[in-house]
Amino acid sequence: MEKTFNLQNILHNTFLFSNLDSTSIEQIAAESLRVDIVRGELLFSDGMEALAFFVLINGMIKIYKISDEGSEQILHIHQSGDIIAEGAIFDKQKYPANGIALQNCTLVKIPKDAFVSLIMKNPEVALKIMGSYSRRLRMFVSMIEDFTLKDLEQRLVKYIIRNSKKKGAINYCELNVSKKELASLLGTIPETLSRALTGLKNKGYLTESEGVFAICDLEKFQTLL
Amino acid sequence: MEKTFNLQNILHNTFLFSNLDSTSIEQIAAESLRVDIVRGELLFSDGMEALAFFVLINGMIKIYKISDEGSEQILHIHQSGDIIAEGAIFDKQKYPANGIALQNCTLVKIPKDAFVSLIMKNPEVALKIMGSYSRRLRMFVSMIEDFTLKDLEQRLVKYIIRNSKKKGAINYCELNVSKKELASLLGTIPETLSRALTGLKNKGYLTESEGVFAICDLEKFQTLL
Numbered sequence: 001m002e003k004t005f006n007l008q009n010i011l012h013n014t015f016l017f018s019n020l021d022s023t024s025i026e027q028i029a030a031e032s033l034r035v036d037i038v039r040g041e042l043l044f045s046d047g048m049e050a051l052a053f054f055v056l057i058n059g060m061i062k063i064y065k066i067s068d069e070g071s072e073q074i075l076h077i078h079q080s081g082d083i084i085a086e087g088a089i090f091d092k093q094k095y096p097a098n099g100i101a102l103q104n105c106t107l108v109k110i111p112k113d114a115f116v117s118l119i120m121k122n123p124e125v126a127l128k129i130m131g132s133y134s135r136r137l138r139m140f141v142s143m144i145e146d147f148t149l150k151d152l153e154q155r156l157v158k159y160i161i162r163n164s165k166k167k168g169a170i171n172y173c174e175l176n177v178s179k180k181e182l183a184s185l186l187g188t189i190p191e192t193l194s195r196a197l198t199g200l201k202n203k204g205y206l207t208e209s210e211g212v213f214a215i216c217d218l219e220k221f222q223t224l225l
Numbered sequence: 226m227e228k229t230f231n232l233q234n235i236l237h238n239t240f241l242f243s244n245l246d247s248t249s250i251e252q253i254a255a256e257s258l259r260v261d262i263v264r265g266e267l268l269f270s271d272g273m274e275a276l277a278f279f280v281l282i283n284g285m286i287k288i289y290k291i292s293d294e295g296s297e298q299i300l301h302i303h304q305s306g307d308i309i310a311e312g313a314i315f316d317k318q319k320y321p322a323n324g325i326a327l328q329n330c331t332l333v334k335i336p337k338d339a340f341v342s343l344i345m346k347n348p349e350v351a352l353k354i355m356g357s358y359s360r361r362l363r364m365f366v367s368m369i370e371d372f373t374l375k376d377l378e379q380r381l382v383k384y385i386i387r388n389s390k391k392k393g394a395i396n397y398c399e400l401n402v403s404k405k406e407l408a409s410l411l412g413t414i415p416e417t418l419s420r421a422l423t424g425l426k427n428k429g430y431l432t433e434s435e436g437v438f439a440i441c442d443l444e445k446f447q448t449l450l
Contacts, residue, residue, distance in 0.1 A: 019316055033330050062416065076366070091244055091356030102416070119351060123344050126351030131316030133358035138312065140365040141301070147372040191287065191302050191327065223411065 005057075007032055010108055014055050016134055021129040024118065031114030034105045043084070043099035043107070050088035050095050052109045056080050059105030065097045077102070086137045089115060089132055153196050157224045160206070160213060171215040230282075232257055235333055239280050240361055241308055243247070244353040249343065252261030260332045268324035268332070269307070275313035275320050277334045281305050284330030290322045314340060334448070378421050380411045382449045385438060396440040 007029040011017045017025060025099040037043060037053070043054065043061055046157040054061075061078040075097055078084050088095050089112045102112050119126050159182070176180065200206045207214045215221045232254040236242045260279070262268060268279065268286060279286075286303040286325060300322055303309050313320050313336045344351045384407070387399040400407065408418040425431045430446050432439045440446045 060414070060416075074416065074420065076363075076370075087356060087359035090352050090359055116352065117364045123348040123351055126344060126348055126355065127315050127341065130351065130354060131360065132310060132363065133355065134312035134315055137358065137362055137365065138301075140362065140369065144365060144368055144372070145301075146371070157246065189302065191283070191285075191299065195299065 032110045035109045044095045053086040054084040055108040057106040060102040173213045175211040246431045257335045260334045262326045278311040279309040280333040282331040285327040398438045400436045
């Protein structure tokens with residue numbers, strides 16, 4: 001571990017800083033420090049003044065709040081590679097929850113002062129960080145769309161099975177509503193429905209001819225549910 | 226529409242700018258302009274110099290690329306409220322794809338120069354925008370976790386049904402592995418498994434006593450699959 005602990009490499013591999021040039025990385029690295037905490041140790045507590053944020057190198061950090069009734073609400077479990085509590089630096093003065101080590105952890109601690117002064121002196125660093133955020137956000141939007149599309153696919157498969165008729169060995173579903181109406185029936189927009197239908201055709205589950213869908217193999221088609 | 230079109234209000238309600246004070250909003254609004262395009266019109270094309278980004282007020286914008294073989298790949302369909310192509314401003318010089326109107330659209334166009342010069346003069350604006358990104362990202366991470374938890378819940382329900390025995394009218398599942406082992410069996414971590422189990426108990430599907438789970442209503446429990 002000791003041999004390979006290189007602050008600049010770690011920062012450069014953190015999504016927030018991946019866009020920065022080596023001078024900016026060096027400046028952040030010069031002010032950052034390695035922190036090791038043991039299982040059960042608090043990294044920060046709810047309401048504490050937020051003087052730093054962290055990159056988790058090894059271990060797991062649980063973020064949680066304690067309700068007025070004393071029950072614990074887990075907000076998040078951070079894994080290695082995650083950035084922890086950077087939001088508290090950008091627009092809050094205090095940590096909004098507790099952070100505790102679920103395992104022995106190694107982290108990089110980035111002091112708020114050093115980070116903010118780098119931004120104030122070099123605003124182009126901020127533009128690069130916003131670029132990283134923008135890319136990350138787009139990636140997550142696309143992951144969420146994949147999940148949603150999977151749900152839509154299942155609704156679509158259900159609809160096709162429910163409305164199918166048997167002709168010889170083949171199950172047919174005649175679309176007696178427009179694709180726009182079907183999209184609205186399934187709670188989506190026509191473009192997303194088209195993507196789901198194209199996906200099913202490309203994967204060999206369906207063939208389509210003039211609004212009539214033939215299910216290639218009903219048993220296999222049903223496994224999608 | 227005309228009566229209620231208020232640039233400052235629109236910008237203030239856009240997640241990226243929601244943290245900004247009214248002076249900064251006014252400065253962006255002063256340089257921004259309303260754009261109306263009709264269905265089928267290109268907003269920007271792949272490779273074009275990125276001189277502005279957009280807030281979509283009404284309509285839908287499809288973002289797509291054309292492959293070397295001439296086939297269209299849809300990257301995203303933007304809906305009202307979305308910010309379009311801001312990433313191209315932060316760290317690229319060119320739009321990375323085409324944007325076309327799927328319906329008649331109204332947008333706010335924010336010129337790159339005006340936005341970048343606001344950041345360079347007032348870097349604290351950048352900190353506030355990073356705060357907005359950070360919050361948005363956390364929200365999406367939590368949405369993705371919800372989806373993942375739903376998948377885990379289904380795997381857990383399957384495991385419990387498969388390992389359950391009938392005693393009179395009640396179905397029992399005795400946990401003959403530790404929760405840590407079960408978590409690893411289901412491809413998750415113990416903390417996430419505990420959240421899924423707590424969820425099933427809170428929703429009245431299961432009761433637990435010393436590692437033995439009783440399924441309250443098998444038929445209802447199976448609907449979770």
